[in-house]
Amino acid sequence: QPEWDWLKVFFQGTFAGPIQVAFMRLSAVCIVATCATECIEAGAFKPGVSYFPEDKRVAFSGTDAHSSATLVDVHYGSHFKVVTSKQSQEQYVLTQCGAPQAEVAEVDALVPLASNWTRKFFDIPLKTPLTTSTAALTFLETLGVEDRVLLAPLYATGACWQKAHTCNASLEDGWSGNATLRQSQLDAADVVFMDCTSARDGDCSNVVSRANAVQYSGANEGGLLASAEHIKFFALFFNKEIEAISAFEDTVAHFNAAAPTATSTKPVVAWVSYQQWPDRFVMADAAYRRSIVQAAGGVAADGSGFHQSVAGWTEVQAVAGVASSGKTYSLALSAFNNSENCPSACSSAQLKSLAAAAFQPVLQSADVLIDETYEPDPHNYNLDSFKATFETDDLKALTKLSVLRIDGTISADNGLDWYESRFARPEWAVEGLAFHLFPDSGNGKRYFRNLAQNETPVSIIPQMCSVNMVACTGGDPVTIAMLGPAVAAAGPTADDSSLASEARWAFFALAAMFHALL
Numbered sequence: 001q002p003e004w005d006w007l008k009v010f011f012q013g014t015f016a017g018p019i020q021v022a023f024m025r026l027s028a029v030c031i032v033a034t035c036a037t038e039c040i041e042a043g044a045f046k047p048g049v050s051y052f053p054e055d056k057r058v059a060f061s062g063t064d065a066h067s068s069a070t071l072v073d074v075h076y077g078s079h080f081k082v083v084t085s086k087q088s089q090e091q092y093v094l095t096q097c098g099a100p101q102a103e104v105a106e107v108d109a110l111v112p113l114a115s116n117w118t119r120k121f122f123d124i125p126l127k128t129p130l131t132t133s134t135a136a137l138t139f140l141e142t143l144g145v146e147d148r149v150l151l152a153p154l155y156a157t158g159a160c161w162q163k164a165h166t167c168n169a170s171l172e173d174g175w176s177g178n179a180t181l182r183q184s185q186l187d188a189a190d191v192v193f194m195d196c197t198s199a200r201d202g203d204c205s206n207v208v209s210r211a212n213a214v215q216y217s218g219a220n221e222g223g224l225l226a227s228a229e230h231i232k233f234f235a236l237f238f239n240k241e242i243e244a245i246s247a248f249e250d251t252v253a254h255f256n257a258a259a260p261t262a263t264s265t266k267p268v269v270a271w272v273s274y275q276q277w278p279d280r281f282v283m284a285d286a287a288y289r290r291s292i293v294q295a296a297g298g299v300a301a302d303g304s305g306f307h308q309s310v311a312g313w314t315e316v317q318a319v320a321g322v323a324s325s326g327k328t329y330s331l332a333l334s335a336f337n338n339s340e341n342c343p344s345a346c347s348s349a350q351l352k353s354l355a356a357a358a359f360q361p362v363l364q365s366a367d368v369l370i371d372e373t374y375e376p377d378p379h380n381y382n383l384d385s386f387k388a389t390f391e392t393d394d395l396k397a398l399t400k401l402s403v404l405r406i407d408g409t410i411s412a413d414n415g416l417d418w419y420e421s422r423f424a425r426p427e428w429a430v431e432g433l434a435f436h437l438f439p440d441s442g443n444g445k446r447y448f449r450n451l452a453q454n455e456t457p458v459s460i461i462p463q464m465c466s467v468n469m470v471a472c473t474g475g476d477p478v479t480i481a482m483l484g485p486a487v488a489a490a491g492p493t494a495d496d497s498s499l500a501s502e503a504r505w506a507f508f509a510l511a512a513m514f515h516a517l518l
Contacts, residue, residue, distance in 0.1 A: 037479050038125055038239075040079075040098030051079045051096045051484030058232040058241045065324075066223030066291070067252075072233045075111050077102060081124075082111045083236055088196055088204035088215040091119040094236060096482065118208050122191055125238040125480045130171060130186060131193040136216045137161060138424035139234040142247050147470050147477040151185055157411035157420045159464035166462050169471035186210070191237065195219070200321060222324060224291050224426035225252060231424060239483050254427035258434040259297030260441045267402075267437050269293045270301035270366035272359075273373045274389045279352070280332040281359040281390075284372065286318035287326035292426070296433040297441075301366050303329040310358055312336065331359050356391035363395050368402040368437065371451070377414055378407035383451040401452035404436055408449030410457045417460060418447050 040051070057076055061068045073084040079099040083092040091113060095101050101121055113119050127148060131137060134153050140146050141158060151171040152161035164170065172182035186192050193216045196204035200220065207213045214237075218230030228251050235244030271284040283303045290300040304327070306313060312335030319325035336354040337346050346354075363369060373389055375381040386403055387393050397403050409417040422429050432446035449455035470477050 037481055038097060040096060040482070042098065045079070045099050048078060049485060051099065051482065052076050052081065053484055056241050056483045058235060058244060060229065060232065064223075065221070065226060067225040067229075069218070069221055069226050069229040069233070071217040071221060072230065074233075074236055077106060077110050080107070081236055082107060083233070084111065085215045085217060087199040087217050087220065088207045089114070089117045090204075090208065090215065091117060092214055093119060093121045094124045095121065096239075096484075097123045097125070120211065120214075122212075122214075122237070124236075125240075126190050127477070128189050129191045129193065129237070130189040131216065132171070132174065132186075133193060133195050133216050133219075134420045135219050135423045136193045136234070138421040139218075139231050142231060142424055143235055143238060143240045143243055144478070145238050145240065145480070147467055150471040152471075155413075155415050157415040157417045157460055159460050159462055160467050160469055162411060162413075162460070163462040163465040163467075163469055164471045167469075167472035169469070187212070193234075200319065219423055222287075224288055224295075224429075225255060227423050228252075228255075228426050239480055241483065251425065251427050255295055255430055258295060258427065258430040258441070258443055260434075260438050263297060263438065266297060266299045267367035268301050268365060269298045269368045269370065269433075269437075270362060271370045271372060272362065272390070273371065275330075275374070278332055278334065279348075280330045281355055281362075282331075283329040283362050284318070285327045285329065287324060290326060292429050292433055295430040296437055298368065298433070298437050301362070303327060303362070306362055306365075310361070312355070312358065331355055353391060359390070360392060363390060363392060363397070366397055367400055368404065369395070369397040370404045370406065370448070372406060375407070378405070378410055378416075378457045379414075381405065381407070381451075383454070386451050398452060401450065402436065403451040404433075404448045405451060406447055407457055408432070408445070408455065409447050410459055412459055412461050422447070 058074065060070075060073055071086050073086070075082045075084075079096045080102040081094040083094060084090075085092065091107075091111065093102055093107055107113075107119070125145075128150055129140070129145075129148060130151055131140070131149070132153060134156050137146075137153070137156055137158055140149060141160065146158075146160050149161075149164070151169050152164040153171050154165075154173045154177070156162065156165075171185055172178050174182065189212060192210065192213050194207055194210075194213055196215055196217075197206045199215075199217060204215060207215045216230070216233075218227045218233070221227040221230070229248055231247050231251075232241070232244045235241050271286075271289050273282045273284070274280075275282050283301070283306070285300065285303045293300040303315075306329065310331070312331055314330045314332065316328050316330075317323060317325055318328050333348075333351040333355045336351050336358075341354055342350060371386050371389070373381070373386075375385070383403065392398075406418045407416050411417065418429075428444075428446040431443040432448045434441050435443040435445045436448055436450055449457060468475070468478075
């Protein structure tokens with residue numbers, strides 16, 4: 001009601017953030033009923049007993065940078081794990097909750113700490129994790145621990161993350177949000193998974209300096225499957241190794257089975273776009289794009305020939321300083337701004353037409369075009385948009401009705417799922433492309449839509465989430481069983497659990513009341 005607007009503004013500006021943080025801190029309190037199965041019972045720890053049996057452990061082979069993770073490693077002790085993050089030069093000592101924290105000498109005996117490295121200690125399984133990287137979210141979903149994440153990054157696309165947004169459980173944005181509130185939110189988490197400021201340049205100071213920060217480096221791996229194997233890395237923090245092994249095996253199997261085996265024709269695929277600042281036409285030949293095309297049964301278009309034969313082209317590494325990252329080829333409009341083309345000053349439209357004409361050989365070379373031109377609202381981009389952008393109406397890909405976009409799966413707010421779930425589930429990208437390259441291949445449709453067949457984006461909405469998100473409903477997350485020998489636990493008593501439980505519910509009830517007003 002209008003008469004309550006003043007109260008709404010007051011609560012939203014004064015209490016929403018502090019209540020949110022207080023709820024996070026209370027959620028970290030381990031109620032006995034939950035800890036009884038997740039943790040070693042008080043007084044029941046047995047030195048020398050392995051709480052991480054060998055048949056329930058993960059390993060990173062690191063033998064092939066394209067198919068196995070090389071930036072992380074793990075070593076198991078009897079009641080603790082030592083996880084190594086090579087880019088941030090850190091060790092994360094993960095102690096089974098209910099067990100005493102490992103002594104420095106114990107950890108050193110297992111994995112010595114290198115000079116200038118940092119060592120951090122955490123209890124597992126985590127209870128209130130956060131991530132500032134949307135690329136990490138699908139790993140948590142795949143492991144079934146998304147209910148423990150009490151604040152979702154603002155631009156998350158997954159259904160459960162959007163569901164969290166609907167109950168004001170959003171992590172303040174690092175660019176435009178309230179910096180003080182964001183710091184309080186991050187401080188309240190038991191672990192914050194985050195990217196380094198510039199891992200490839202060796203700058204991970206933002207991770208190292210935060211006591212509860214853990215680097216997520218999966219997006220920096222050398223291959224799609226290597227990135228996906230970081231499911232095992234996340235699993236280590238939740239005692240979810242068994243689930244991670246199964247999930248990764250499933251990813252590898254589907255990744256390798258997407259391309260049809262009985263085909264002699266491999267369509268040529270080119271990734272193209274028109275970009276601004278500065279204005280240019282682009283052909284992207286990054287290694288990960290090439291890998292997706294090859295795994296889907298196609299052939300990636302080679303931009304090197306165009307670079308050598310057409311004046312005005314520039315060639316750079318897809319990731320600066322990383323030769324294995326592939327190439328990006330650009331044709332800048334400014335390259336055509338000369339007296340030969342325009343006796344007087346060229347207009348922007350003239351320059352674009354000249355560059356578009358020079359870019360035509362790239363478009364003509366491909367059986368399938370993937371148009372990555374940025375569009376804030378994907379619903380507004382159609383085949384006419386493509387023709388206007390590239391100033392063409394006569395292409396092989398048009399004849400074959402094969403002009404694709406990567407905005408086929410988006411959030412309700414038009415965020416592209418391509419930039420979120422693909423890191424954990426690269427098989428979805430491969431299967432999604434194979435669906436269009438070989439319509440009879442039996443692959444599922446994901447990420448890609450075909451402009452030439454008038455396909456529109458499919459939206460992921462909050463109602464698609466069937467998980468009980470603690471951020472919205474209160475209570476406890478789903479219990480995670482210990483990997484090793486568990487001790488029969490006593491039930492909760494008023495002395496040891498009621499205070500934490502009642503306090504948590506009091507704060508949640510207060511937060512829910514404020515949310516109803518907001």
